Amino acid sequence: MTILVTGAAGFIGYHVADALLARGQEVVGVDNLNSYYEVSLKDARLEKLTAQKGFIFRRLDLSDRDKMLELAETYPDITHIVHLGAQAGVRYSLIDPYAYITSNIMGHVVVLELARKLKQLVHTVYASSSSVYGNNSTVPFSVDTPADEPQSLYAATKRADELISYTYSHLYDLKLTGLRFFTVYGPWGRPDMAPMLFSKAILEGSPINVFNNGKMWRDFSYIDDIVSGIIAAMERPSNLIPPHRVYNLGNSKSEKLTDFISVLEASLGKKAQMKFMPMQPGDVERTSADTLDSQLDLGFSSSTSIDRGIPQFVKWYRDYYAV
Template identity: 50%
Template sequence: MVFLITGASGFIGFHLAKALLARGNTVIGIDNLNDYYSPLLKQARCDQLKQFQNFYFYQMDIADQPAMESILKQHHDIKIIFNLAAQAGVRYSLENPFAYIQTNITGHLTILELARHLPKLQRIFYASSSSVYGLNKHLPFSEQDRVDRPSSVYAASKQSAELLSFTYHHLYGLKQTGLRFFTVYGPWGRPDMAYYLFAKAIAENKPITLYEGENLSRDFTYISDVIDGLISLLECPDLDGYEIYNIGNSRQEQVENLITCLEKSMQKKAKINRITRPNTDIEATLSDITAIYKKTGWSPKTRLDEGIQYFTDWFQNFNN
């Protein structure tokens, strides 16, 4: 089967592409390799994928409609699209909000508009985020909760992408599945994420910046569990025409427990500098994964201490 994966050199895109290639599929990978975080890490991921003969890579921006159109004309036999390309990062959206509109909205619209002309396309899976739940105080977050009160431009851009997807399903019958990811972590992860920043600070004997608050917690989801969840949806025979699923661990972990796990796995004590939490950051997240479990039987298996050990083993090896 032929897959198109945008953001193929990104964290989730890389792991998904690797899993699909290992199964003998053909993957068309697209990524602009921007410098939001180290392009060297993105290139290192891409180099691993290029070891597969059935991987084709194109460096381009998904918002570049003419360039994207030329690629899709070459690969008109694409059956599944995973649109995982995104401008990520909640705090960075305060500095450069236009980057989020460009990639997360215009880029997503470009994919939708071009995809509806692909003759063999079966479905689009696209990356949303737990951030769409915004100022919602009710935990756990359910797909049925309101998502019209975003706390950041990043969250607003992801909710806008969901609305565009529904519109294209309504107008053109494009079958689509939205994926609301909850704090994905693990080897080859993003250096802007808290667990990576904390590990780097501990390794360099620098203080960790930790937001104040007794309820500061996240639903940390290990990368291999995420990929298993995506594969379970991909192989599900009775997906609806349009739907959205939470992809989370469904377990609330205090951020301080994350630090404890890092200290144990790295055998080093962290120095902590506490500051006030900015209003762009949600205090707590927790996923209700009842919907995807009922549909596919998927549930995550990796405990936080296990996942952090896997991550730090990779982190120390990669940085050495």
């Protein structure tokens, strides 16, 4: 069994590929190594993957149709796709909207076309986002909750991916599962996300921007729990007609941002200088995951609290950045 992991040099993609290799799977990793954040971190993740038996890396852009579709001929024994590659970030979508259309829409369609060409393919799992719920007032967010009012272009592209996937599943009987991730954090995380931004600023003695004057709640999900959910989903394709499902993967507990900062301060051993700011365009006030479906269908369990997860992240952060 060979598994294609897109976004393999990214935060979640790296952890998924690492977990699959530990299980003895053959993994073909794809990433374009773009410069959205420090490429050296992506290179460091890749270095750890390429040192392991069974990992093959291809530097490809998802939107490059010809080269992506060639993977069907080069690796015809691919049985599963874990599609995690995308242009990430809510706020950056206000700066470069074209990157999101190219990567998240065109790239997603190219992966689905690749899925059609792979004769041995069993199942494709793809990344969606809790951002699709927008400023929904019904919490926790259920997959049955309408998700038709995205607050950012990033969220809109992820919702579009779900709709496109449903259509491909209907037209071509492709087994597809979308996973709506809720604020994933942990070792090897993205530098543009709060844990990394806050840790760097706190240790340097610089102020941290706390948006909406601190009145924000997030369903912080530890990476190990999310990886377990992704692999469980990969192994359980839908039997619906069409065979397409969407699940939430989150911690099922919404934490106030200032409480998250307090745990981070305790782990770093240093107080934060908080600069309270208004809500940023594209942001939402609260995320909260209803994971009942993923518990029942996938056996998903998110057991890592921020009191356990943040110290593990901080330990990695201090080791990696030598601080």
